[in-house]
Amino acid sequence: MRGVVDLGAVKAASDAAAQRAARAASAPQGGADQGAGSGGFVFDLTEENFDSVLALSQQAPVVLEFSSQRSPHSIELGAVFDLLAAEYAGRFVLARLDIDATPQLAQELVMQAGVQGLPAAVAVVGGQLAPMFDRAAPTEEQLRGILDQLIAVGEQRFGLTGLAGAPGGAPAGEEQDEDAEPPGDPLLAPAEEALDAGDFAGAAQAYRNVLAEYPAHTEAKLALGQVELLLRTQDVDAAAARRKAADAPTDVDAQAVVADLDIAGGHVEDAFGRMVETVRRTAGDDRNKARVHLLGLFDLVGSDDPRVIKARAALTSVLF
Structure with a gap:
């Protein structure tokens, strides 16, 4: 991830940015599906779907592949990418940019990424652009290693879990039994007992214990997020926090506390709007901190909730 830069400069560098944003805003939902292939994880990147495809970097690493029919090596690489995209099944997304068909968009991204x-x-992970390779195609085995590193960085630094339907463990073909969600609820009994006793801290630790052994236990993951929200808000003076x-509109911690209060009180859109605005106002580590907190709130509400979908689009516009 050396050489990471903010993708906000991509759009700022071009007069076409406003037009792309307007098209994305007026496009029907599911615009990212345009041109999708290989199980829905490969897209032909265009001016029209740029925003919706790049927004997927908040769920899984997006690999921008620069391609041309005039380059035999890029054609060969594209075939390998297609196979891996199908194999990894949503743990990364492939966005193929035909530099001959979309020269203006290609020029913007080539200049920003420093492609020679x-x-x-190049890769987009959590809204951040990072170089992968240029002028020399890696072998299939080397490309697997690069993709595995991107996925690991996405999980560890940005909390990316992949697109819906993506396997929660290693790439296809590797054993995933250790991470499989166990059947039944006995593992959650200690946490539920702690909740019944009003011991939120104990319940949180009990959920963490389950996730330490079963990282893919979705019910424990969601419940932990809810309990942690209770812990963050239970002793907060709401009036003082809002003041x-x-x-301090750029104080990420102060904004996050009020967003938590809004979520706990059912004011979901207010919470999302506050954190999106905080991302817009901040930069560097503060911006990433605000973004990560917002993604955590998305997880609490649910990725299929229309308010989450709307807020993800707003976040993408701010980041790009």
Whole structure:
């Protein structure tokens, strides 16, 4: 991930940015599906679907592959990418950019990513652009290693879990039994007993114990998020917290506390709007901290909730 830069400069560098945003705003939901292939994890990147495809980097690493029919090596690389995209099944997304068909968009991204020649690819992880390779195609085995590293970084630094339907463990073909969600609820009994006793801290630790052994236990993961929200808000003076946030609009911690209060009180859209605005106002580590907190709130509400879908689009517009 050396050389990571903010993708906000991509759009700022071009007069076409506003037009892309307008098209994305007026496009029907599911615009990212345009041109999708290989099980829905490969897209032909265009001006029209740029925003919706790049927004997927908040769920899984997006690999931007620069391609041209005039480059035999890039064609060969594309075939390998297609196979791996199908195999990894949503743990990364492939966005193929035909530099001949979309020269303006290609020029923007080539300049921003510093690409010198084909074959070439860069990655977008959690809204951040990172170089992969250019002017020399890796072997299939080397490419697997690069993809595994990107996926690991996405999981560890940005909390990315892959697109819906993606396997929660290693790439296809590797054993995943250790991470499989166990049947039944006996593992959650200690946490539920702690909740019944009003011991939120004990319940949180009990859920963490389950996840330490079964990382893919979705019920424990969701419940832990809810309990942690209770812990963050149970002793907060709401009036004082809102005054502090109003006085310090770039204080990520202050804004996050009020967003938590809004989520706990059912004011979901207010919470999302506050954190999106905080991301817009901040930069560097503060921006990433605000973004990660917002993604955690998305998980609490649920990825299929229309309010989450709307807020993800707003976050993407701010980041790009």
